[in-house]
Amino acid sequence: MLTLFVVAAVLPSIVSAQVRERPRKECFRTCLSVDPTPHKGRYEEKLAAIRESKKRETDVRKLEQLNEAEQHLTEKHLDSVDNMCHKICDQNPEE
Numbered sequence: 001m002l003t004l005f006v007v008a009a010v011l012p013s014i015v016s017a018q019v020r021e022r023p024r025k026e027c028f029r030t031c032l033s034v035d036p037t038p039h040k041g042r043y044e045e046k047l048a049a050i051r052e053s054k055k056r057e058t059d060v061r062k063l064e065q066l067n068e069a070e071q072h073l074t075e076k077h078l079d080s081v082d083n084m085c086h087k088i089c090d091q092n093p094e095e
Contacts, residue, residue, distance in 0.1 A: 024092040031085035
């Protein structure tokens with residue numbers, strides 16, 4: 001039991017030390033490819049719902065609204081990913 005607590009206490013510091021050794025650009029590129037945001041699943045569900053609605057819609061105005069909603073949702077999600085990756089990687093060295 002004591003070993004479990006020691007491992008649990010030491011592991012985060014080992015992982016964070018390894019992450020900090022990566023250059024900031026590499027960390028950021030990797031982070032963007034992983035999408036660390038906690039609400040990724042919710043984003044994918046909303047995006048799928050919008051796309052499904054677009055397939056069934058025939059009204060041009062409603063299609064435009066759905067396109068705008070999809071674009072807005074995607075931009076909002078990408079901003080969220082970008083912000084999260086900056087929080088994760090900004091402490092890493094430049095090179």
